[in-house]
Amino acid sequence: xxxxxxxxxxxxxxxxxxxxxxxxxxxxxxxxxxxxxxxxxxxxxxxxxxxxxxxxxxxxxxxxxxxxxxxxxxxxxxxxxxxxxxxxxxxxxxxxxxxxxxxxxxxxxxxxxxxxxxxxxxxxxxxxxxxxxxxxxxxxxxxxxxxxxxxxxxxxxxxxxxxxxxxxxxxxxxxxxxxxxxxxxxxxxxxxxxxxxxxxxxxxxxxxxxxxxxxxxxxxxxxxxxxxxxxxxxxxxxxxxxxxxxxxxxxxxxxxxxxxxxxxxxxxxxxxxxxxxxxxxxxxxxxxxxxxxxxxxxxxxxxxxxxxxxxxxxxxxxxxxxxxxxxxxxxxxxxxxxxxxxxxxxxxxxxxxxxxxxxxxxxxxxxxxxxxxxxxxx
Amino acid sequence: xxxxxxxxxxxxxxxxxxxxxxxxxxxxxxxxxxxxxxxxxxxxxxxxxxxxxxxxxxxxxxxxxxxxxxxxxxxxxxxxxxxxxxxxxxxxxxxxx
Numbered sequence: 438x439x440x441x442x443x444x445x446x447x448x449x450x451x452x453x454x455x456x457x458x459x460x461x462x463x464x465x466x467x468x469x470x471x472x473x474x475x476x477x478x479x480x481x482x483x484x485x486x487x488x489x490x491x492x493x494x495x496x497x498x499x500x501x502x503x504x505x506x507x508x509x510x511x512x513x514x515x516x517x518x519x520x521x522x523x524x525x526x527x528x529x530x531x532x533x534x535x536x537x538x539x540x541x542x543x544x545x546x547x548x549x550x551x552x553x554x555x556x557x558x559x560x561x562x563x564x565x566x567x568x569x570x571x572x573x574x575x576x577x578x579x580x581x582x583x584x585x586x587x588x589x590x591x592x593x594x595x596x597x598x599x600x601x602x603x604x605x606x607x608x609x610x611x612x613x614x615x616x617x618x619x620x621x622x623x624x625x626x627x628x629x630x631x632x633x634x635x636x637x638x639x640x641x642x643x644x645x646x647x648x649x650x651x652x653x654x655x656x657x658x659x660x661x662x663x664x665x666x667x668x669x670x671x672x673x674x675x676x677x678x679x680x681x682x683x684x685x686x687x688x689x690x691x692x693x694x695x696x697x698x699x700x701x702x703x704x705x706x707x708x709x710x711x712x713x714x715x716x717x718x719x720x721x722x723x724x725x726x727x728x729x730x731x732x733x734x735x736x737x738x739x740x741x742x743x744x745x746x747x748x749x750x751x752x753x754x755x756x757x758x759x760x761x762x763x764x765x766x767x768x769x770x771x772x773x774x775x776x777x778x779x780x781x782x783x784x785x786x787x788x789x790x791x792x793x794x795x796x797x798x799x800x801x802x803x804x805x806x807x808x809x810x811x812x813x814x815x
Numbered sequence: 816x817x818x819x820x821x822x823x824x825x826x827x828x829x830x831x832x833x834x835x836x837x838x839x840x841x842x843x844x845x846x847x848x849x850x851x852x853x854x855x856x857x858x859x860x861x862x863x864x865x866x867x868x869x870x871x872x873x874x875x876x877x878x879x880x881x882x883x884x885x886x887x888x889x890x891x892x893x894x895x896x897x898x899x900x901x902x903x904x905x906x907x908x909x910x911x912x
Contacts, residue, residue: 447819450817494863498862511882547870551861553860606858607858608870609867609876610858612857668879671878735826761903762899764898777837
């Protein structure tokens with residue numbers, strides 16, 4: 438008497454040998470299936486890891502950023518706005534910030550320049566991101582000339598280079614003193630780029646923002662929650678990149694599953710007919726097709742997921758970087774910290790493996806219930 | 816060895832590796848919290864608001880701070896022509912411009 442386990446093993450052996458007879462076709466199917474899972478899983482891993490990085494970065498973000506808008510564009514904010522906002526009840530601290538962008542005509546890269554009065558930088562000494570150091574091929578202790586509106590370029594000594602591990606935050610940063618910042622951009626005294634506001638009670642943030650907007654009609658308060666929402670929407674499934682990859686992957690999978698579900702080849706129908714004529718039950722044929730589906734979809738899923746993990750977390754997602762890079766000269770070489778959401782993997786499994794196995798079984802079930810003679814002749 | 820045994824062993828190995836991925840991720844997350852791997856204090860003090868994903872345009876470098884007009888800043892009928900602008904959307908609509 439053959440046990441259930443032995444019956445499954447025998448049918449699996451037969452399924453594997455049957456797949457082996459059409460090795461070329463099934464290997465191409467496996468490769469395509471694996472690629473599909475790889476793209477989807479890479480996207481899931483990439484987005485989850487970026488969401489985590491964004492959440493970590495935003496822990497240190499100001500409670501409220503106040504900008505000034507003139508004709509719909511951001512403009513410099515006068516010093517007296519800071520004093521007015523500091524007088525609002527609930528505001529703990531207002532920090533005027535000086536920052537901007539520097540286009541480097543030498544290599545075409547854009548840098549983010551931030552003024553800081555922290556001891557990391559001194560007049561004439563700047564700290565730079567590793568991306569800036571890479572693009573300008575400079576090292577700590579070397580001179581870094583920047584074109585300023587004056588006749589003489591601003592010569593800065595590279596005091597420190599931020600490590601590559603902080604590339605995702607600081608690849609394009611140049612940190613210098615407020616005095617150097619004023620010299621570099623001929624920035625007007627008494628004006629700032631924006632104000633970072635700290636509020637005593639976080640629950641009062643919307644109220645404080647409303648008061649600022651009422652006090653200065655041309656101001657634009659940006660809450661920390663709005664910044665968080667921005668990053669949620671960027672990495673949301675409706676976001677540009679996610680939607681693009683998701684749609685193309687889902688469409689390929691639909692075509693793929695549709696091709697499987699719309700019918701069997703004459704050879705496959707003949708095989709089912711022969712099996713039934715030599716005594717196989719319909720349930721045996723369906724079990725055979727189930728194992729054939731598993732033999733393709735399970736290795737494809739496992740290989741796709743493992744390859745995606747390596748692609749994103751060991752090789753820094755090289756297939757996605759050209760998409761994000763665009764025309765950027767300076768691109769961070771970040772190593773993402775892995776994040777694996779098991780529920781997302783389960784959803785991916787049920788949306789790819791289960792439909793494939795179903796699409797394999799249904800057309801075979803139709804043929805398996807036919808008369809063996811009709812199945813062989815059809 | 817039977818081909819079914821080889822297949823089942825391969826699947827078992829694959830499942831084991833996939834099961835280890837969350838554990839590896841957890842380990843790397845703990846390692847990232849180690850003071851040596853944390854961003855320098857000087858960066859935390861800057862209160863940065865955006866990830867450095869694309870540096871070609873200010874609305875993709877600082878999507879949370881750029882105004883909604885910045886992709887169309889070149890001239891009155893301008894369109895956003897930066898490649899990363901089609902992937903990194905402007906900040907979520909709020910009561911502010």
